[in-house]
Structures are given as structure tokens and as C-alpha cells.
């Protein structure tokens with residue numbers, strides 16, 4: 275998949291590529307909720323409603339949970355060194371926004387304490403009964419031969435055991451690192 279992108283998406287992607295890479299820059303929850311970039315505390319998820327660019331693939335190869343898109347998009351990028359996934363930070367119980375707890379290496383939902391491992395897999399005996407969905411993720415070509423960057427599409431979600439074409443095993447649900 276190698277769709278063309280718009281000039282607006284290109285600008286957003288460049289901004290994202292410059293602004294970030296804060297692997298390990300944990301934002302501590304205040305009480306049971308994190309603070310948005312506008313200073314408001316929230317628990318309700320607000321998953322982005324349009325695709326966004328996330329910069330070059332290679333920068334995400336070191337394994338970890340990349341949080342830079344959580345505040346504004348409600349998406350975490352997660353690398354295991356072999357492939358990259360984009361987790362939708364929308365609890366499958368009642369839709370609150372789980373946050374990444376680096377010291378516990380898991381996602382925690384602030385509403386009813388459902389826990390998810392770094393791949394978004396729900397832990398046993400939680401209010402949430404389904405793992406976190408994953409957003410479509412692909413490489414797109416920048417205008418003018420400027421290379422390829424990641425595009426995350428939160429409007430297309432994949433479930434852990436979704437039927438054909440809608441499950442985590444769909445080719446659009448992850449990106450493999452070429453040298454892995």
C-alpha cells in the first residue's frame with residue numbers, strides 16, 4: 275500500500291517527525307487521568323478521526339512504547355523490534371483512554387482499572403473483555419521523492435480475533451521493519 279498524500283498531511287508529518295521521539299518520556303497520570311495538551315484532565319478517549327503521519331519507520335525500531343501521539347490522537351505506537359503497531363487508546367469496556375505505565379510495563383484504564391500488556395492484550399478477569407484495537411498503519415510516499423513515512427489511520431480498526439481482513443493478522447494492522 276503506497277497511497278499518495280496531501281500537502282497538509284506532508285506538513286503534519288514533518289512536524290511530527292521533528293517534534294518527537296520521546297520513548298520513555300512518561301507523562302505521569304494525575305490521580306486517575308492524564309492531562310491533555312490543552313491542560314484539561316480527561317478519562318474519555320478521543321481517538322483521532324482522520325489519518326495522520328508519524329515520521330520515518332526506522333526511528334521506531336528500538337523496542338518500546340512510543341507515546342508522542344497519545345495526547346492529541348489517542349494512539350500509541352508500539353515496536354517489538356520486528357514490527358510496529360498502532361494501538362488505539364480506547365478501552366474496550368466503556369471507552370476511557372488507557373495510559374501507559376512504563377514502570378509496570380502495561381496500559382492501565384483509569385475508569386475501572388482494566389490492564390493491558392504492551393501489545394494491548396487484555397489481562398485476565400478485567401472489566402474489559404477484549405484487547406485494545408489496532409489502527410491501520412502503512413508507509414506512504416512523500417511528494418517530490420522525499421522518501422516514505424508512516425501513516426496511521428485511526429478510522430480503520432483491527433480487532434484481536436476479527437474475521438478476515440479485520441483482525442490483527444491483517445497486513446494493514448502492522449508494519450514490518452525491513453531489516454528485522
Ligand code: FES
Pocket residue numbers: 365366367368369370383384385386387388401402
Ligand atoms: S472503561 Fe476501561 S475498564 Fe471500564
